[in-house]
Amino acid sequence: MEFEIWWLLCIPVFFGLGWIAARVDIKQLLSESRSLPRGYFKGLNFLLNEQPDKAIDAFIEIVKLDPETADLHFALGNLFRRRGETERAIRMHQNLLLRPDLPQEQQIQARYELGQDFLKAGLLDRAEDVFKNLTETQYNTTARRALLEIFQREKEWEQAIHAAEALQDSGAGSRQKEIAQFYCEMAQDQLINTHPEKAMPLLERALKVDRLNVRATILLGDALIAQGRVDDAIATWRRIEKQSMPHIVLVAQRLMDAYLKTERSKEGISLLKSYLAEASSIDLLEVVFQALIKYENVEAANTLVLDELKRTPTLLGLDKLLEARMMIASPEARQDLSMVKNLVHGYASKLARYQCDHCGFQARQFYWQCPGCHLWETYPPRRTEELNLSA
Ligand SMILES: [Zn+2]
Incomplete structure (x- = not known):
């Protein structure tokens, strides 16, 4: 392409256009900023200097005037x-x-x-x-x-x-889990007011909405016990094995008590032991441990805790072992053991909390709804020490 000298004339023309455009922009900006009350800039200045209280006062002034x-x-x-x-x-x-x-x-x-x-x-x-x-x-x-x-x-x-x-x-997503929990809340109120027969249909509704709702199964067992139907309660609680095995610890004590009521403590202990063999759990260990002391002997309890501690070495397990050892120790040894036990217990109790999966809120008690973030079913049924082990 041939270069023509007159093209050079375009350069000052473009410069001129750019200059005009810039002037127009600046003029517009100036006229706009003049239309803003002075208080805006005062407020903005305070905000930029991280003085929100003064910024608010300045903005309130504008709102009053305009x-x-x-x-x-x-x-x-x-x-x-x-x-x-x-x-x-x-x-x-x-x-x-x-x-x-x-x-x-x-x-x-x-x-x-x-x-x-x-x-x-x-x-x-x-x-x-x-x-x-x-x-x-x-x-x-x-x-x-x-x-x-x-x-x-x-x-x-x-x-x-x-x-x-x-x-x-x-169309805002599934709410089945919460709805089932609301039915459980209603059922729990009925149980507290000693109306187990009114709680039953509500719990069946809960399970219809969410068949994996463990809480409904637990409460259903409670309603059956309240009506003297111990065997039915045992069968109901055992359904948790299929719903969510880790949650079985939440009914361990209930199951043990129910087996006791029907004078089948041995059967109860062996069932809980089989759960324990499947997955170690400090809460399950505690229930079996106490049952062995009461219905068998301290030695059996001692052996159980020792085996469990070897399998899963935890401070909570050690605390339990010291408790067992103190029961069979001589009076002199008991004094030393008591000192060690108090020390270990102090540390261990800090690890025996439940923790919300969503917000990390820790609690001594198991909650179906987190008191911190108010979400449902965010607590795993395991203690913080066990959670850290599996993490
Ligand atoms: Zn939470």
Whole structure:
């Protein structure tokens, strides 16, 4: 291609165009920034200097002077809620809702935010009212999720079941596990009120929804025992072998007691021993250990613990061995052993916790719903020391 000298003329033209474009941009930016209240920059400056309290004061000033700024209301409201200042968040969103000219979309958003404020503040009744009125809007799924949380916190299990089913129907994923747990909660209330016959159908519903729900099987056995049907209870609890073998430890003591009631302690001990042989477990060991001391002899208990400790060396196992040794030791040896036992026991008890798989919350007691993150069935039925061994 031949080079023509007049092409050189294009270069200053392009420069000129670039210069004009830059001027236009800067002019626009300047005019926009002039339209922003000075308080914005003051607030931003505080935020950038990590002084959120002063930033909030500056933004509140703007909201007072220029009440049209709905987005700023939302931003501030959320900020207050996150900081736990729920009263201020509620006021912020209520003020927005009082505005007659607020567009429909922002009105719904303000109602949703207000519901979240009430929830955070623990004003469950008011939160419930707000979210119930949002199920026909674009906040449908989140409103239903919030309602589900509210019913659980209020222990309104029947309503929680309806909310979970509605959520499930709206395509927000399976809720079968939770629904089964809600039936279990209702059944447990019936058992506490000594109505085992009313608990039974609820537990059958739970198992129909989630056939692997161990808790329902445990409670079903409890309901049968309460009605004097010991053999049926044993057969029911033994179904956990097929549902989830590690969970069998949760009914070990119940099984032992049931075998005792029917004067079959030997059969009970040998069943639990067979479970123990399948997988070592400190809780199972404890039940068999105590049963051997009571119904056989200390030597048998001692041998069991020693064998188990050889197989799985744990501090919790050692604690148990020292307990057994103290029972057969001479009075002088017992004094020394007692000192060692106290020391080991102190350490071991810290390892005998249950731990949530989801949030890591540790508890001495086994929970079906984590007190930390409120999720269901997140606790493995094993102690922290055993969990660390298998990790
Ligand atoms: Zn948790």
